[in-house]
Amino acid sequence: MTTLIIPVFNAKNIISKKFIETINKYSSFLEQVIVIDDASEDSSASLFDGIKVNVVHNKKNVGFAKSVNIGLSMNKSKYVCILNQDCLIPLDWIKNAESFLDDNKKAAAVSGLILNKQGQVDTAGHMLWNDWVCTERFSGMSGKRIDEPEEVFGLSATATVYRYSALKEAAVANEFFDESFGTYLEDVDLNIRLRHLNWESWIIPGAPAIHQRGSTGVRHILKVRKKGASNYLKIIFKNLSDNERMSASLFCAISFFWGFLKDPLAATFNPGDNAKLNSWREIIQKRRICSEENMAKWICGFRLNPFRRKG
Template identity: 30%
Template sequence: MLHISVVIVNWNTQDILINCLDSLYKNTNTPFELFIIDNNSATQQAKNQFHPLLQSKHNCDAKILTEMDTEDKESLNSGTGKIDIIFGNIATKYENVHFIKNKKNMGFAYAVNQGILESIGEYVLALNPDVMVTEGYLDTLFEKINADKAIGAISGKLLSMENKNMLDSAGQTVYKNRFARDRGHHETDINQYQEGCVFGTCAAATLYRREMLLDVKLNNEFFDNDFFAYLEDVDLAWRAQTRGWKFYFVPNAIAYHQRAVSSRALLKKIKRKFWGWRNRYLMIIKNDSLLSIVVNIPFLILCPIKSIKMLRKRRFIQKRRLVKHCEVVKWFVPYLLHAKQKCAHRG
């Protein structure tokens, strides 16, 4: 049985995708299958024209390319197959690669869900194209999670691509005010975060147990499609915490993250801020206490359609809760701790 499936969502990041794949294949000994889901990247050379493709089992608006023979790969690489030349090169260079091409940008959550649904691995590595893993990253995560059935997801230490002495993520933290951030983000790495359980892990390079994903899914969604992008990994971790799953951090598995490569233009930055603001409230409605919902009634009024959808999802989540709310919120820390940590660890 194939133990690991790797899912990469691509949106205008083709130029750096090869670096990500090179690091993954070079530094991984455990066999895996790879799914690349493209969200209608602007540089694709042919729209709605495909080399022999199979329909996706789960989405009629997407196409999936799989199991090409040598002749097929050469045809793609020459451009006659009318699919983006970069993906043709990937299909030629690497084995066991599958592509899903969406007709429009469906968002990260939707696209990674497609990859999870199509893949067969017992574990699923969500990997951003702007991440480069070091030797043994995936092997280490696989060994740890496979040894403890209570671990639902596991991640290593993510360092900044621009400053390799600076932390990008050492797990995720949620504050008492319900703002979430990557633990250690922009702190100088002095090995201040030790191996152990965390509230959540960054989906840029997290290995998820499929059993956990199936346990927390809503309407055939693992990550919430309504989030589109940002905080969907925190939301999934929150749901998993209510079901008693552990999230785990391993500091000796190291990867480098460039962060937000596909959304650096001003308009995209504004959208990113909006999604982060909105999705915080969506998380609260779905997962938090009734008191928190009452406190945030103004948001429900501003975004009634999304709020109603979240209330419906909330009913399902709360009905299946195994861990009391008071136990989950023990993970939440005072926001003042954020400022203290930044002062203590910045070089």
């Protein structure tokens, strides 16, 4: 009933033995396990040798969003789980999500509590702010539990099970995730498109996943911040109605100004393909169902700096 999609890139020193053991167990009862090797330079895909998985080798590095889209285009299941290469999920994680999706037909995406290596909350879903920045709920908190299902604005693609029909409905030009986003805010963009179509996202009880987070160099962090500035503007342009953009403009300006003060190099962003942006905006706004009033119910306040995802 579920296909597991794992995009990997230069992960030989990131993917743990326990991760491989878990995927091996999952492969025995899932419909498919698809590993997308995004042109790794360290033979990352060899870690899955001897496991019942379908490994796809990208000829060049295309980023997280396009890699996931490649996997989604191969899907034959009712549900799909997207899993980061550095996230450990319990063996009942997907089964619990399947059961919830079976019982809740309006749910498009389901996840559980995700902790970091220190046992603090990494994410428990996304929170939406006045400037249309999304942050991770309860990030950094210790001792947090999820005892009942909780509807949230959206979910991180770190470890989430999606209803495939909802992804198809939210896709634009055969792209589930906007491939121009690469590896930053692509999940937020998808969350908004799902909300536009009145699909729901939920956090459910169960054993937490552990997001180990591989080490990140300074150069990569700066690159991500610049990409984040670009993708943030794309989210605003594509997904907000004229009224929403007008009401959010002051908050966006303040947030962006503060973001540039904190991260000056982020000012050198490239807005990307304007023709694609205009085309996507037209399609997204034309098929939107969710009213501005219902979307506004998810806005929980204002915070500074659009380039940081933490709460």
